[in-house]
Amino acid sequence: MVQQHQQELKKQLWNIANTLRGNMSADDFRDYILGLIFYKYLSDKLNRYCDNLLVEDGITFVESDDELINELRDECVENLGYFIAPKQLFSSLAKRGDKKEFIIQDLERVLVDIEHSATSADSADDFNGLFEDLDLNSSKLGKNPDARNAKIAQVLTHLENIDFHLENTEIDILGDAYEYLIGQFASGAGKKAGEFYTPQQVSKILAKLVSLAGDVKSVYDPTCGSGSLLLRVARELESSGKQGSHQLEFCGQEQNPSTYNLARMNMLMHGVRYDKFDIKNDDTLEHPMHMDKRFDAVVANPPFSANWSANDLHLNDDRFSDYGKLAPKTKADFAFVLHMIHQLNETGTLAVVVPHGILFRGAAEGHIRTHLIKNKNYLDAVIGLPAGIFFGTSIPTCILVFKKNRINDDNVLFIDASNHFEKGKAQNHLRDSDVDHIIKAYSKRESVEKFAHVAELSEISDNDYNLNIPRYVDTFEEEDAVDLDAVATDLSDIETKMSTVDADIAEFCKQLNIKAPFLAGKE
Incomplete structure (x- = not known):
């Protein structure tokens, strides 16, 4: 079950990458899709973590008030190394993008906030500048802001529709799929x-x-x-x-x-x-x-x-x-x-x-x-x-x-x-x-x-x-020994047959009163 889920996930991710990148080089699109997959991973992981903390309270993370969110922030930064607010979760932005809302500026803000959430924590070095390669205003994504927004919204929607989670094994499955994509981009970009x-x-x-x-x-x-x-x-x-x-x-x-x-x-x-x-x-x-x-x-x-x-x-x-x-x-x-x-x-x-x-x-x-x-x-x-x-x-x-x-x-x-x-x-x-x-x-x-x-x-x-x-290691393979006697016999047979053929051709040319071409210069 795990392996089947993993293979299906790899296939889906690579199909998304090839379908959505359009005219963009695989090397350029790599940074976008891998970065957004990572954002989804962080978002889903934190969402599940907070939901588990709130089980006894009978509410979910997205239902939390501001006071509870601040308490959860400290807990998340200490144990996960970062924090994402409920309205900044991947699922929230994906839904808005699917409704054709303009989300690029908000997405930029989210990625910056994720990095900043770790600024004063022990995890600061591991999160600093993580998303700097995701230039959401690059013309590579589209000629104008609306085109770029549509492209990013497409990626978010496709990723949101994939079930990344398999109980107790989601880390290995998603991590391996991520590594698979890195390898695919490497082989595609030379x-x-x-x-x-x-x-x-x-x-x-x-x-x-x-x-x-x-x-x-x-x-x-x-x-x-x-x-x-x-x-x-x-x-x-x-x-x-x-x-x-x-x-x-x-x-x-x-x-x-x-x-x-x-x-x-x-x-x-x-x-x-x-x-x-x-x-x-x-x-x-x-x-x-x-x-x-x-x-x-x-x-x-x-x-x-x-x-x-x-x-x-x-x-x-x-x-x-x-x-x-x-x-x-x-x-x-x-x-x-x-x-x-x-x-x-x-x-x-x-x-x-x-x-x-x-x-x-x-x-x-x-x-x-x-x-x-x-x-x-x-x-x-x-x-x-x-x-x-x-x-x-x-x-x-x-x-x-x-x-x-x-x-x-x-x-x-x-x-x-x-x-x-x-x-x-x-x-x-x-x-x-x-x-x-x-x-x-x-x-x-x-x-x-x-x-x-x-x-x-x-x-x-x-x-x-x-x-x-x-x-030190002799891998030379000797070829089969040549039987010189057999070669000489074969050559003799060939010469005999050629002589017979020459005689036949010469006789044929004589009847036609023409000179055989192989006799030219010999008379």
Whole structure:
């Protein structure tokens, strides 16, 4: 029942998005529909919460007088982190919009008031600027105010007619549907939108890798995008029975302001309390916001080969100073890796997606790679992924796993999963069986022909700390041996037959008193 409801909800939401956006790009419309879904979620959640508080009084929230509303305001801000007045509920504005009333100005006021309701509360950072991407006066919505009002009213009406609530499970259902929409917009908008979304199966691998040991109390993503990867770790811990998501502390940082807003919305939509997550908006490499914290699990899919300052001042930074060299200015991959290692606690696990080039490039990257393995001995595994599984890029990628206190500290596991996928038209996909195959190989840590190899540190040293996977996992498939005798016999047969044909043609041409074309120049 739950799964059926969830699938129907996803289908309805995506149909609404495609029907209502008109000529607007999917990337632009994303901010409107996701923002308004979030407003509905906050509204419905608060309405139910207040109705439950008022059961003994025999009235509902919308029937409350001003005095009671003020009392409920304090209760809601303390426990939910925000407040919405009865007349500002989503259902109220949707009804007015359905009656063709002009509601855009009132809606703008509501969204501002929701943010302001948390201004003096502990939840202030999590609600500040949440709706700033919803420009209700943008010409993208319509050429004039009436056209824009009609468009917004349509969206509200459609959303109001969807049953988002299923007893005791509405958070997961709506949160997952919201995450589904983020993924749909990412795949529809290509590379730009793909920057804030990691394909679900890749997220699952990363989450499983950092969750295997259990006892994860904190998780961190320095390039958290929409926050889906953080939530995937919680889901993995929960589904494996190791712990509930309510026990987790979520921390992340995201440079893009719009995506940062999505991440905070995504957290709240999945029922994460405002005091259990700390998402910051800034450049992680230049302005890290969680330097005083260390985490049990660190996961990330940083932008591949991004630019960064590589300023020499970073050589005095605790994150990079021990390595003697900085990641190149045009390839920040190792800068992200070293940042994440710095944030990892002594017993935690780090899993990060990186481009293949990081495994074998020389110069500063070769120096850092050698130091990480030879002097630090932090690298635990290298997992090669198929090409074409990320939105907007076909470059081959891999997952690096790091631990500061490794059980298997005399070897590194190499897994080549590059040929294990389902081919798609625009994008390749990892199947559940592919994910399970990778995790099983990592857990067993045994050499498997053409798939996995346990490399002694001496072997890596002999390869001059080049981690290119084909050096360790031989996936070459020999072609069937050629029978030269059989080929010679076939050629002899062909020559015999051709001679017979030539003779027949020559005889035919003689009868016609013409010269056979293949005899030209031979007489």
